[in-house]
Amino acid sequence: MAEFAFERGVDGRAAVGDLAGVLDALARETRCGGIVAPRREGRTALHHAARAGSLACVEALLERGFDATATTVSGRATALHKACAGGHAMCARALVAAGGDARARDVDGETALHKACASGDGACVDAVGRAWPEGAWAMDARGRTPRMCARTEAATRAIAVVEALARESGDENEKASRVAAASTTSETVGRTSETVTASSRR
Numbered sequence: 001m002a003e004f005a006f007e008r009g010v011d012g013r014a015a016v017g018d019l020a021g022v023l024d025a026l027a028r029e030t031r032c033g034g035i036v037a038p039r040r041e042g043r044t045a046l047h048h049a050a051r052a053g054s055l056a057c058v059e060a061l062l063e064r065g066f067d068a069t070a071t072t073v074s075g076r077a078t079a080l081h082k083a084c085a086g087g088h089a090m091c092a093r094a095l096v097a098a099g100g101d102a103r104a105r106d107v108d109g110e111t112a113l114h115k116a117c118a119s120g121d122g123a124c125v126d127a128v129g130r131a132w133p134e135g136a137w138a139m140d141a142r143g144r145t146p147r148m149c150a151r152t153e154a155a156t157r158a159i160a161v162v163e164a165l166a167r168e169s170g171d172e173n174e175k176a177s178r179v180a181a182a183s184t185t186s187e188t189v190g191r192t193s194e195t196v197t198a199s200s201r202r
Contacts, residue, residue, distance in 0.1 A: 008025065009025050009029065010022055010025035010026050010029060010045045011043075011044075011045045011048050012025075012048075013025050013045075013057075014045040014046070014048040014049040014052065014054070014057050014061065015048040015049075015051070015052055016052060017049065017052045017053070017054030017056070017057055018057075019054070019056045019057050019060060022045065022049070022057050022060060022061070023060065026064060041072060041073050041074065042070065042071055042072040042073040042074075043072050044061075044066055044067070044070050044079070045057075045061055045066065046058065046061045046062070046066040046067070046068065046070065046079045047070070047072065047077070047078075047079045047082050049061055049079075049091075050079040050080070050082040050083035050086075050088065050091050050095065051082040051083070051085070051086055052086075053083070053086050053087075053088035053091055054091070055088075055090045055091050055094060058079070058083075058091045058094050058095065059094055062094065062095075062098045068080070068095050068098040068099045068100040068101075069099060069100065069101050069104070071104065071106075074107070075106050075107050076104075076105070076106045076107045077106045077107075078095075078100060078101065078104050078106075078112070079095055079100065080092060080095045080096065080100040080101065080102065080104070080112045080128065081104070081106055081110070081112050081115050083095055083112075083124075084112040084113070084115035084116035084119060084124055084128055085115040085116075085118070085119060086119060087116065087119030087120060087121030087123075087124045088121075088124065089121060089123035089124040089126070089127045090127075092112070092116070092124055092127040092128050093127045096127065096128065096131040100112075100131075102128050102131040102132035102135055103132055103135065103138075105138075105140075108140055108141050108142075109139070109140035109141035109142075110140045110141075110149075111132075111135050111138050111140075111146070112128045112135075113125065113128050113129055113132070113135040113136065113138065113146040113159075113162070114138070114140055114144070114146050114149050116128050116129070116146070116155070117146040117147065117149040117150040117151070117155045117158075117159055118149040118150070118151060118155075119151075119155070120150070120151045120152035120154065120155045121152075121154065121155065122152070122154030122155055122157060122158035123158070125146075125150075125155050125158035125159055125162065126158045126161065126162070129146075129158065129159065129161070129162030129165070130162070130165065133162050133163075133165035133166040133169055134166050134169065135162075135166075136159060136162045136163040136165075136166045137166065146159055146162075147159045147160075147163070
């Protein structure tokens with residue numbers, strides 16, 4: 001029953017890129033008192049549409065008030081993370097234009113640029129990289145920069161351009177702060193582990 005409700009609802013329609021279905025479901029849910037707020041797990045129809053790479057659905061949902069910065073509860077992923085993970089450059093551009101945060105990090109410390117590089121799509125790397133060039137220096141929870149996640153020659157070429165833009169900006173302070181933030185996170189995790197270990201010995 002729940003699966004059927006999902007498939008007929010705006011989330012399910014967005015997940016398969018069905019624009020007509022999305023619009024119909026939105027109208028139906030609105031009549032029934034539904035709202036565009038995230039579900040309990042924080043995932044919205046915009047996350048589903050971005051993951052599916054449906055620009056039409058992404059644009060329609062943004063126009064109707066869906067939040068481009070909403071994050072999932074467990075993974076802390078934004079719709080921009082989802083679009084970039086799939087290498088959907090046009091969706092990424094639309095989300096950035098609507099206020100999607102290229103600086104946002106998911107539970108693994110990855111930015112949308114990390115996801116775009118891992119997808120291998122050069123156009124997607126370019127789209128999100130130009131929104132925040134300094135993100136080229138951002139390190140995830142494992143200490144990886146976006147370049148280290150690049151899986152294809154196209155992604156490697158694109159991240160090289162983003163890195164050049166970051167260097168041209170001359171914002172070495174930004175680079176330093178990102179490195180420091182990653183180091184602080186690692187140190188915090190280490191201290192927490194040490195504290196737990198010490199407590200267990202008492």
